[in-house]
Amino acid sequence: MHESFLAYRKFLYLKLGLGLIVLSIGAYALHDPPHGPNGGTWLGYTLGTMGAGLILWLLWYGIRKRQYHSKLGQVSGWLSGHVYLGSALLVVATLHCGFKFGWNVHTLSYVLMIMVIVSGAYGIFTYVRYPTLLTDNKGGIAIDAMLSEIGDLDRQCLQVAAEMGDKAHQMILRSIERTSFGTTSWRDALGGVSKGLEDLGREIKSIAGDAEPLAPLPAAVPQLGGGEATVFFVADQLAGFRDGARAALGHRLLDLVTSKKALVIRVQRDIVYRKLLKSWLSLHLPLSIALLAALTVHVVTVFFYW
């Protein structure tokens, strides 16, 4: 039976991590150094050494993960320890510094460590949440199948639209051309929403008017906006159709566009989920390496100017 890395060996590492936290807090509470808690007391050095050791061990996970023939236990066990002991590090390091912060390389290490831990925590969140969402979203259909389905639908749309006339064809053509997948950045995503609404308004006006050509779009419209626009267009065309044959064509086109839109949304979601599953690592890893550098500077300089 599958066991989540979080529950590895009945939460062995959760217990270890909690033990470490309790031990650190207890020692910190009992410790009453002459100049107040700081990294330079015996407890400070002890917690600091523990913290540095933990960081090195946590970093080693990145190496262990890539050693397929290692005899140092299962990767899922390592991951479990990585998660729980990494969280305990938050307490150990905070008590190590005794809540003394400043604009220096020591606090830089601390801040980097916090960022690494927070990004890691977000990573756990994605690992728990998005695989389920991914599976639900696919609904048993492979993404490749969805994509070739979209291609088929595009082809059918073009055929029907070509029969309906050049304007409808242009509209569908644009819809296909501008079908864009994935996210660029948050700003683009936010900008896209307003731009999409603007375009929609302009299109409706243009269609309602006369032979005035459709205004060229300044940039790619996100699929949801563009899809809406196409649906609106087709619906609008339908209203104007009198004879049965053209109306039937219109209905068919509307069906095609709608089902394409649904598929595109699913593909889009799939991309977003997979991106989210990966994106935290591109923060977590560089920050970890930066932390290693800062930690080295921290340890050496503390003793350099002892």
Place this chain on the structure above:
Amino acid sequence: MRCLLRAVVRRSRGVVSNQDRGFEGDHLTIGRSTDQDLYLPDLRVALHHATVVAAGAGRFVIQSAVPSGIRHNDEPVQSAFLAVGDQVGIGDHRITVRPPEGGHDLVLEIAQVRADPGQEVEKRVASASGTGPEKGLRLGVRGWSWILSMTILTLFFVVPLVAHQWEAMQGFLRGVIPGVSDHAWSTGGLTEGHRYFSDDCNKCHERAFVSVRASACAECHKEQPHHFDVERFKAPALADKQCAACHKEHGGAPALTRQDEGLCLDCHRDMKETATDSKLLDIEGGFAEDHPEFRATFVTHVGGKDQSERIEMDRPRVLKERSNLFFPHKTHLDKTGVQGPDGKVVVLDCASCHVPEPGGRLIAPIRFEQHCHRCHQLAFEIDDPEREVPHGHAGRVLDDLKAYYGLRTLERSDIDTGEPDVLSRRRPGRQATPPERSEGLERAARRARQAGKQLFEYRACAKCHQVDEKAQSVFGWDIVPVRIARTWYPLARFDHGRHATVVCTDCHAFRPADCAPSISHRGVADPEKGAAGCIKRVADSEKSEDVLITGIATCRECHGDPGARDRVQSTCISCHGFHLSPKFAMDGRARTQPGDLAPPRQAAVPSADRTDLPTGQAPMGQ
């Protein structure tokens, strides 16, 4: 425009052939419609999709006629200039601009590249989800890792380290960009006194990887007094201590010195262990519970030498000051007032005589001229009340009196004493005979002795002072030296200024000889409560031997241990100093200015006028 349209035709088995076709006209139309100049039979091309027109100077522009636009070098555009090598994508066709040849202005090569729109979609999905080929130059995880870590190592380690070896660079970095100098290594701010050199880390951190040495501190603190007389006591625990053991910098806190009780208790818990011949008491713990009862310091005179003696405050039977002075506080603090020589009644209070010294820490000593003289005048001749003998010079008084009466005899203005006046019986103009002169002098001397006796034994002096009887037979009269403790607790730092909100009588009271020891003195001043237990108010003190100060119980009403919630948190060094030795500096060498100690230690001199007792030395051995 003359244009050559070259269609690339893929035949079976990968054979490729070109079909050239010339075109001449104003503009070249492209579309799916058969009337187009360039006919592209693909559903993804509009009937009229785009037009190529000459833009002058041998340049051409392609203009899209539909909103979906065209792809110019893979960028979706509405129009674009065409240059040799450009690729224009329309539907599944790719139009490549080739170099002009054969008299044509423009050569376009047309090829069908994309067979399936489904593939197109897949390609876009691949690039969106990051699995496709990277677009342009982007830093991956590895790149960012390198950049971040190398930046940190360079800025905060390599650069400051190089500067550490190279003074000019060091100065520049510290002054201009302290963030990448060794200032970035500082764990916290310096204390006020050290800030003026905080720029230069190496003032204290002399050598790399060696903790700050006492020698660095001694650059400025050369004369810092030692804890004790190093010739008399040995304390191995203090032998190799660095200043940093107690004084920690970069704490950001206002105090540089260790505040905890361990600072002192480490050694003072067991003084026998620490210094075998020390007479200091063991201190078990904090102020609130374990501090022994205070001991008042008295000046005693033994074997011709002034010494100090310490007596516990809970021993009221022996707690008596032998100051050789008669001063009843009761008389002076009479609620109805005291009558002065001018007949005026004055009501006195503490502040009438006891005023703080400049700085407010201590109360200034009582001075006769300032505090007593207005009432206690030293006149000796009833018809000459302005004339007084000098205070504080008992040995001179008799001579002064003789001179005074001698002069008055000569001036024949002597007062009537009922004796025959020998000199006044002289005939005018005749010089006094020797027997007459000696009789006159004798008379003056007799008169002076009479006045002196009155002053010393009955009136002025004897009122307050003990007259030295032994000296009397030889030199006339003398006053037994006054030995008042300047401060009762000379080894404690008590600041009257910081206790200004407390009334004097909260702490100043006394207990009669039969008073039980453990009663707090506070509340004595409150008339509602009345005197607590047997404690008496200062205003009830009739003898100057009463020690008008309370013991530790009074302090404990407001002061408690570190961590106390309802008390002022007080540790050893709240009251006691460490650097006490007037003779030796911390490095064990004799101090060049032994007497030059800070005020709290100077207060260890038990009497204001003592100079023969080495400062602070006596209490150490007690």
